[in-house]
Amino acid sequence: MAGLDFGKLTKQSVVDSATEPRRIFAALPAKASKYARPWDVQSQVWDSWHERRTDSDLLIKMNTGGGKTVVGLMMLKSCLNDGAGPAVYITPDIYLADQVRAEAAALGLETTDDPRSGRFQAGKAILVTYIHKVINGISVFGVAGDTRQRIEIGSLLVDDAHACVSTLEHQFTLTIPRGHAAYNEISDLFDDTLRDQSQSTIRDLAEDVPGVALRVPYWSWADRQQQVLNALHPHRESTNGFKFVWPLIRDVLHLCDVAISYNEIEIKPPCPPIDRIPSLATAKRRIYLTATLADDSVLVTHFDAAPAPISTPITPQTADDLGDRMILTPMETHPGTTDEEVRTFLVEQALHRNVVVIVPSRRRAVFWRDFADAEHDSSSIHDGVRALREGHVGLVVLINKYDGIDLPGDACRILVLDGLPEAYSALERIEALALSESEAMITRQIQRIEQGMGRGVRSNDDHCVVLLVGSKLTQRLHKAGGSSKFSPATRAQLALSDQVADMLYGMPFSAIGSVIGQCLDRDPGWVAASRDALDGVTYPTTSTVSEVAVAEREAFRLAELGRYRDAHAKMRQAIIAANDDRRHEGWLKQRAAGYLHLSDPAAAQQMQKSAQTDNKAVLRPRDGVEYHRLNSLADQARQAAAFLTERYENGNDLIVGVATILDDLVPDPNQASVQMFEQAMYDLGLHLGFAAQRPERDTGEGPDVLWSLGKLAFLVIECKSGSTTDAIWRHDAEQLSHSMDWFAEKYDHTCSATPIMIHNTQVLHRQASARAGAKVITFAKLAKLRDAASKFAAALAADKAYGEVGKVSSQLTDWGLNGKVFAQTWGVAARKL
Template sequence: MAGFKLDLNKLSVGTDSNTASVPRDIFTALPGKLAKFQYPRDVQGQVWEEWYNRKDNSTNIIKMNTGSGKTAVGLIILKSCINDGVGPAVYVVPDSYLVEQVLEEALNLGIAVTQDEKSQKFLAGKEILVVNIHKVVNGRSVFGVGDEGSKIPIGSIIIDDAHACLSTIEEQFTLSIRRENPAYSDLFRIFESSMITQFSSKTLEIKSGDRNAYVRVPFWKWQDDINEITSILLRNKENSDLSFKWPLVKENLKSSQCIVSAGKIEISPHCIPIQMIPSLFNARRKIFMTATLVDESILASHFGITDDSLINPITPKAIGDIGDRMILMPQVIDPNITDLDIRNMCFEISKKVNVVVIVPSEHRKAFWLDVADEVLGKGNIHEGVQKLRNNHVGLVVLVNRYNGIDLPNSACRLLVIDGMPDVRRLVDKVTQSMLLGSQHTNDEIIQKIEQGMGRGVRSSDDYCAVLLLGKALTGAIFLGGSLDKFSPATKKQIALSESLVSQLPDTTLATIKSALEYCLSQDPDWVMASKSVLTNLEAAKRKGIDVDIVNRRKAYDLASRNMSHDAARILIEGAHADDIIYQGYLKEHAAEYINYYDKTEAQKMLKSASNDNYRVLKPLTGVQYLKLEGAALEQAKQCCNYYKYNFPTSNHLVVYINALLEKLIFMEETSNVFEDAIENVAKIIGFNSHRPENDTGKGPDDLWSLGDGEYLVIECKNGASSPKINKHDCNQLNGSGEWFIEKYDHTSRFTPLIIHPSTKIEHAASLRETSRVMTVNDLDKFKTSVSSFINSICSANKMHDESFIRERLIAHNLRAQNIVRNYTTAFSRN
């Protein structure tokens, strides 16, 4: 047989990986995959099968746990699409770091991929393009923008970690016009008078350069002057802060909102007009993959999805394959444990294992610098993560990075989520403010926290302890129904951890550290218990999508097609009284659409909205100011009633007050949260209070009724950094005093109070002689008294004992007559 040559091409062969359509068949037939991919996991097979049954749907949503082989699932699905002739195929991830991970996974599977959108093999449907979301969605996208059409057509596209892509998409569709841009002053000139009618003091603060103040432009002013606004933006579109985003936003200015601050003017559409990227919008098969998205409804606002895929995501039958996590909230276990205590404990643990801390801001990063071995940001994130994977580094801090980072196995054994996730855009700050007290406010926070907690466990064999730190954060999670918003697996792990805590002999930090060791040392009994609670865990039964978000998307799409009457109707019919604050928010949104065709009716709707939610825009006719009457009840009784209706247990009250007091800090860009906390701390100690300027556009930041005709007129300048109280701030406090005199009769007496780091006023400034200042030290002293007061009544379980509360109010100097005397300082002129 020597020299005999067979023509193998003539052999009859079965389906191969380049011709098969069924995902499992493709996986089995891949010739170059590594040995670890010999068999697919059960969860992968289940998802492939379900997707294949629905593959011809224009949209599908896949939910899989982190570490369950999600990337391989996505690559095989796109390979199936290519084999079906539905190419070109694009795999999209949140950032460049994750691009490398997908490329590596494709290499291990033996699937052809590229990063070059000009690749002829990609365009011909022979390989998959792997890119980050910014490559696809930007004002100069190589895929084409707006009227350019689809410069690079897409047949099938996967958006992996879809929830992590949302912030990039939001940023690309948001114009941020800096004060240095000539457009800023031209736009401010147009908006100024209407802003003053809404928030006169804040508008003056913006003019004076106060970085804490921001004001929303009323929608009627925006609509009336849209042509002049557009002309100003056109004249300046080549400016660096407009040039890359202008093509995405220019056709959607009419249905946008505008917020003005001292540093910038921000313009953003109510929903993302994703049709401005035609290749993405028109892709025949769109697959959104997510690990931790609690509610897929947000895909409606950002990707325009309103079909049945929202309510029928593809999930494996079992979802308990996420690995071992012990999740503890030390400051709920013992509210007296401080952040410093926990930091020191984490530092000790970091000497043996890698500890990763996720902080929300640069400000909070500073708290960890003394004990941090590494701080990772945009410039060094890839290198830092690789170092964690390969070595023992110690304690590593990540700034505002809740997604897109994989820290498997020894890369992270203790993960700390420190503080409330921050919102950056002004439009998000405005929305957050409008929805204070609504059940919707915590949804995004819970989503980010769950994303963050997923960083440290990347497979079913992995393990990681998790600490939730910060009294504001733990308060947001522990109070209300927030715990129920976590995924089923996370809820089970939290419940198991709480069960462990219930057996602790005490609540000292040393004991909590000992409890952590059960997870960190992988104690066999703990591992068995941890795995057992996840066994046969199934996806939660659908509670239904957030219809409000979907309705807002539908309304936005209708208004964009000049069908404003139908847009308003959808929102009005969707408004519901079980959440009155959100109902007011939706009514204001409806009023904006009504204003396109009936300005009078729009103002009527806005008036109704302001009755539901006093933080919405004020109607042109004004909102009648309702006096804050003196306490009808004795202070202790008022406390009792407030606790009874708001806190089911004393622990709830302790956690709440700790979270509330943590918001009372002197820091820039926290004015809204601070003013809200000042309002609520008054109620905790038995006083009536509200925020007149926020409620009606005029008056002080906060007003307290101390009883017997005595009031505190309060201006909050907790973000001030000047060495003296400037003339503008003095005039504002004096003006609030005049407002009080106008609104209240001669039997009412008031003390003007400014919260400011300095007691000295500028030479040219003046204040009423009765004016007082609450300084940093005064505020700290007040917070200590409030905290001690609450702890005293809760530790004695006397929340509903009027006599006991009265005694403690006296003991902690929190009676009406004590507030000015004990917690404020006289101002000085020198």
Template sequence: MDGDDVDFDKLLRDADDSPPTNPRELYEQLPFKAKDYGYIRDAQTQILSKWDDRREQRDIVIKVNTGGGKTIDGLVILQSYLNEGIQPALYVAPNKFLVEQVVKEAGNLGIPVVTDPEAPAYFAGEAIAVVNGAKLFNGHTVFSDNRPSAPRVPIGAVVVDDAHAVLAILKDQLSVTIERSNPTFTELLDLFEEDLKIQAPDVLLDIREETGGGFARVPFWALSNKLDQMRTIFRQYKPDNEFDYGADAIRDSLALCRIVFTPLALTIVPPVPPVGRVHSFADAQRRVFLTATLANDSALITDFDADPALVSEPIQPLTAGDIGERMILAPQEINSTITEDNVRAEIAKLSEKHNTLVIVPSERAIAKWSAYSPTVATKDNLTKVVATMRSKNHVGLVIAANRYDGIDLPDDACRILVIDGLPQAFSGDERLESLMQRTVGGVDDRQVQRLEQGMGRAVRSNEDHCLVFLIGRRLAQLTVDPRTLERFSPATQAQLKASRVMAKDLDNQPLSKIMETAWQSLTRDSSWVKYAKSQLRSLGHVSFIGGAMSGSR
């Protein structure tokens, strides 16, 4: 430094050097924000101000519409905790792809992050560690006292982003699925054969013959009577995936587990996930759960062991109208003679000009689109496919199986989104739980949640817009059945109701007329845009009743 230069570093040291904890002040003082991050959006300010008022509470739930800026909220909250002296700080995203997105967003904000929770910067509170749900929740987690090789990694404050999606990962990681090809499957089937023969003789035959799609649960008394034999067999179990540590996670709760056989696999699932084994998470001073679509808040209590009193008071935006514009069309609700194949053919034509994402419930369902040569997004190429769609290149028709969350496609990255078929439960235990939870509408809360998640993939801000197609008669029924409609968020309810109004106006019109209406969304017809905005503007303030957002004027 030249002798005449002002030593700003010295001036900064001489001033009050305590870092800001107020979230708005903190955001404004971030020195290395990217060009488009100069100010924080009003909806985010609302959320962060409410959180700041309650920052001393241990468990906080924040509900924000998809595209409402949850990631920025979470990063600012954790940086504020660090500035307060609560450290280290952990950010949990559902999967590796979303970890990459969080890291990128942190870079735009100028907030230091690492992806290794054992990095010195994490321990020192100098950087937030960003990990996926499977890194935090597994039978050999580094955040547990049961870790054999080193002390557990501490957590002072943790943000669980997309808590609804992390819940699914938590359940999967802290349970066991044994494929039929594994010898343990046959040994346990032999052990419980007589009990299953009494409980479900036909399903047992299907399981033995590897036919049908049924499932059979081992009666609890049978497990109790044969627990010692079960433990002996289970101790010899070697998972097909060497990084599957579910068996270690549930050994202590084996007596309470549900054991369900199907012709393809068996599942062993505890009544609630043993999150207490993840000691650093259980002991964290501050835990914040971010979610856009959680149909049943009780899962936060049972599965994350969150404080029931605090979960019942989630933080919410002042208005639910901060979601982007969506025209939702269910052609088979409009005209029952329209076939699914004809709808797919018309959507394929639209994809020649607009990036289109199709979400199907299973890999087998991908074949229904094979005639249109789609790009198939798999776990191996998902990051590359999404990056290409988010670039200015035209990709066209993209199809993904069971990807109802974890994909963000703003603006021209995706203008057409298709939900082709009702989300399904696949494992024996999922199907058992779905049967137990199913309401009179014939759909469980998780299916509604997945639908809401799926429809939010292409609308990432209140300035975004997208055309949504629902394919399948069951999905068409959901748009009009009040028993399921009321379980969506207020913004989605409003858009589904607008869809119903359009359906009445188009009643029994041919598919060609429906596609003309679709073009009104794609070409930004002014009358449609005004109508769509009016439906959301009428939502006004929101409140939470029984775990779902409820609108009021």
């Protein structure tokens, strides 16, 4: 007898008709056994989402390991059942898209990777793809202005939305390499206006000095749009770089930020014009799935999400489902510990467990290279992750990879973040320098750090130890309330780890190994304390979306419409919202001036002057900047004590702060570090009780750094921190001489200055001549100066001695840092070959 056809008992299955994700999940007939029932956090999110499912923009925030993929797939299946298809699940990259499709298959859900699939377009299958495929100048979904038939989207979900941001920015950035015909056309077109910004940087560009970059003034870019179009338009379909980007930015080209570096030109709009992919803009439902990061402003600035619903995210009822992390900062637990000691310790740990080190740059990767078992960048990262997940590798270095990878279980038991995340592209570096130490930049860096810290714990029963290494990273966590910018669960784990740090303080560094072992070997006391620390932690009821971000996005939208005065007015709201953060205000004023220039160039220049007053790192206005002389200070020790007392709360903060400066005061042939070196020399002067300026940066003329030593004595300093030659070339010697001429012009005969050059060697090329009295701080001498400054800080750290003028004076003398002898102590006479 044939079996009964039970399919006739129901007209339509719950799986294909219900809109409640929980009901759909429960009714899935072919799901794997591990999906027997949903987790509480999943059910809580589904129920809250279902009540608001018709909102056009929604933010879902869940801890890593909370089953976000299943949550997202069920919500999209609900959308299909609700008639809001077709449905698209977007991941940061192709590898994660493969993982999502595999999970969907285990659930018994139909997916496809083909946007042209009839099953997808009919609302029968979920398209799982990655952001690069959706957003590009020849997108299969259609681009505004082209004649191809568009593929409509009813509901879309962006998974790990914060990790998608870097790809999104890349897709809207036109990069023209040095060898491209348009490179020379564009750079020649703006040569004159770039010279007005910095003569020395123009010379470096001409000499192919790596790492150098200049921003093209917005007024020149806007005024020469016809010539720009003449240079770029013929190449619109010539290379992938053009054809994937040009259609996305051509209509906002006049609004773009532009930087010219030694190896490429970057052209990028202030905000991604996401509506260039109309299917994204017109989708009925847009769901953003993110980890529990503290700031979600990028969803507004980059995805053009509506601020109100993003500000009220959907979350589980509690945030205590995060995996176990012991977070230690060696410079806090053991202030005298060197990077080399930490490295040696981690090499030993890696003999029997996987240790993953995330570094911000290739330059920092060199520090680990001879000790690492593997090193990976974006081109090999997924092979590296696969190897870690398959077994023991050892010590693995990942370059600038803070998101988009999963390292569960034994794949990573010790995770190390070595140094602050750094900017890579020319425009990013320019912005990072301009916003250095601003609240806006601190928030970004903390968010990037938290993303990195999340790589090693991928479920609530996972565990790892996180080490935060480096003076800059340590200072960022403890200065300006940095730790308060983390999410609640991470803050709770940091607070517990601070208690561990207090217990470790004063013990030998070797003790950190046994403490780490207690965590990784699941010591019952630690496991209980870790669980207790998270108990009762909840998600904030509102998400942080800054008023600045909202105003910036709206201003860009108005500028797109040609309403430049309205865009300028909206940017004024952003400036007010910056809350007296002057560096950020200056940056925002420059953006406002850029919009205003398109309707009132004269008024825009007045605003640019105001921007430059607030932030010396922004563009100098068309008619230059008036130079203001440095005051001559009377008492170096008194000035140093006052500065250090105001800057630091305790001795350890002083040690970390000075170490941060000295980390940048290191020779490096990569010219991307030059600005950091010059800033470090400026900061060192302030710490030693001198007045300091950076005239070349601030006005386009004069030396890299100027110190006022007191009693009308000055040091005119040219920094050649990237020099590798065995002689001082003529143009470098002439540059120092020109800076001395500048000093003579700006200061009267009562003032005296000693010319100082920081260089690899004291030897002059045969065609070079040194200014009378010139001193060279060679790299060998510089190393000794760094050591002296470090010991100066360490000596003053005990009992807040840095606030006592007498003790400061003694230490300045003991370490050769007194202004009267500084040039003689650390400088040597330049000499001929």
